[in-house]
Amino acid sequence: MKITCALENFDFSKINSDLDVELFVYNNDRSKGCIGAKILKEVHDSKLIPHEKAWDLLSIALSVIASDQAGHRQKSPDGWTREFDLTISVIDELFWNTQKKLLEKLLSFLTTDRWNLTFIEGGEYPELHPKAFYQLEDCVALLSGGLDSFIGVTNLVKQNYKPYVVTQTVRGDGENQNSFAKKLGNLAQFKTNHNVKVPKPETPASQRSRSIIFLAYGVLIASSLEKHRQNEEVTLYVCENGYISINPPITPGRVGSLSTRTTHPVVLNIFQQILINCGLNITICNPYRFMTKGEMLTKCLDQDLIEEFAHLTTSCGRYGVYNNTHCGRCVPCLVRRASFFYWKGKEFDQTEYKFNDLAINDDNHANFDDVFSMRMAVLNRAEMGTSRWIGASLSSNLIESKKLYQNTVERGLLEMQEFLADLGLV
Numbered sequence: 450m451k452i453t454c455a456l457e458n459f460d461f462s463k464i465n466s467d468l469d470v471e472l473f474v475y476n477n478d479r480s481k482g483c484i485g486a487k488i489l490k491e492v493h494d495s496k497l498i499p500h501e502k503a504w505d506l507l508s509i510a511l512s513v514i515a516s517d518q519a520g521h522r523q524k525s526p527d528g529w530t531r532e533f534d535l536t537i538s539v540i541d542e543l544f545w546n547t548q549k550k551l552l553e554k555l556l557s558f559l560t561t562d563r564w565n566l567t568f569i570e571g572g573e574y575p576e577l578h579p580k581a582f583y584q585l586e587d588c589v590a591l592l593s594g595g596l597d598s599f600i601g602v603t604n605l606v607k608q609n610y611k612p613y614v615v616t617q618t619v620r621g622d623g624e625n626q627n628s629f630a631k632k633l634g635n636l637a638q639f640k641t642n643h644n645v646k647v648p649k650p651e652t653p654a655s656q657r658s659r660s661i662i663f664l665a666y667g668v669l670i671a672s673s674l675e676k677h678r679q680n681e682e683v684t685l686y687v688c689e690n691g692y693i694s695i696n697p698p699i700t701p702g703r704v705g706s707l708s709t710r711t712t713h714p715v716v717l718n719i720f721q722q723i724l725i726n727c728g729l730n731i732t733i734c735n736p737y738r739f740m741t742k743g744e745m746l747t748k749c750l751d752q753d754l755i756e757e758f759a760h761l762t763t764s765c766g767r768y769g770v771y772n773n774t775h776c777g778r779c780v781p782c783l784v785r786r787a788s789f790f791y792w793k794g795k796e797f798d799q800t801e802y803k804f805n806d807l808a809i810n811d812d813n814h815a816n817f818d819d820v821f822s823m824r825m826a827v828l829n830r831a832e833m834g835t836s837r838w839i840g841a842s843l844s845s846n847l848i849e850s851k852k853l854y855q856n857t858v859e860r861g862l863l864e865m866q867e868f869l870a871d872l873g874l875v
């Protein structure tokens with residue numbers, strides 16, 4: 450699929466594409482896509498001064514998100530792998546064409562598709578607020594509304610860091626994200642949403658590329674800090690437990706879109722190299738890459754706060770489907786429930802679950818696909834051993850400390866085993 454992404458004033462007729470996408474605007478043209486309309490205002494109103502390379506990186510991330518939504522897997526020759534020929538308008542097209550192969554490698558790993566990127570001129574630096582200034586926070590952290598990021602930011606504050614938190618607003622979850630930032634010390638918060646619109650989008654919407662937009666938002670803010678202007682290293686904290694970071698497919702059939710790779714070490718390694726090549730002194734750090742979710746809860750530095758707010762965080766992959774309620778049976782929900790069980794027992798988990806009692810022997814509970822697959826994963830790991838069960842999940846030469854990751858995955862599955870055993874499911 451040939452896609453061109455550029456600013457509204459770009460002459461799209463110069464390039465023959467299947468889809469044209471306008472960046473940083475909203476349009477009512479049903480033949481065109483658009484994305485990022487709110488971001489210009491958020492950057493302006495937040496009085497940010499982002500680095501030019503960070504702005505280009507955001508344009509690239511938005512273009513990828515739009516393409517991911519527009520591409521249909523069922524139309525591909527094998528019914529899965531899509532091919533994207535993506536042209537993106539940026540400020541520094543000469544530099545980004547030198548990063549083409551690295552970006553294509555990153556995107557192929559994220560989405561399991563084939564990408565061909567071309568960068569052209571036409572990007573523009575945003576109009577800044579008249580009183581824009583370099584921000585005084587000492588680090589940046591992603592605050593998704595999830596349990597892991599909440600624990601991560603809680604620990605940063607407890608350790609006397611002053612993070613600038615970055616949030617992608619999600620319908621039904623924005624209130625919690627705002628309250629978390631305030632509760633943690635009224636932290637500076639960059640809140641936005643890409644608001645993608647494309648003709649005839651993929652259904653259900655693909656989520657595989659979303660990690661690149663989260664990271665791009667974080668880099669945008671990190672490059673806007675006074676610390677970065679002074680050429681000091683700025684840490685971008687991306688907090689997620691190691692089991693979900695690796696997210697090994699729990700059955701052989703789950704190697705596709707159900708296994709996201711937001712904080713996978715391969716993704717963070719390649720993205721870090723891109724930042725180095727950009728000359729941005731920003732280091733991505735996941736302090737919890739060798740912890741399970743249960744261990745993160747147990748070792749949180751502010752137990753009173755986490756006891757009060759943990760159940761208000763969001764983990765569910767189908768949260769919006771059930772009227773902003775956790776389903777209780779998808780893989781993220783299962784990992785969440787197992788972590789609460791490890792931490793303080795199931796009685797302490799005050800989260801509302803649509804399907805609460807997984808011991809019920811029917812297709813909505815014990816035999817639901819994700820639940821049944823996780824039951825099999827626990828049994829298969831116990832029989833095969835962790836190394837064989839993980840298979841190729843840790844095979845990349847870009848992954849360091851493979852044994853530590855393997856041990857983390859094993860402990861994560863043992864947490865799951867204890868939770869399922871209590872329900873009589875293993």
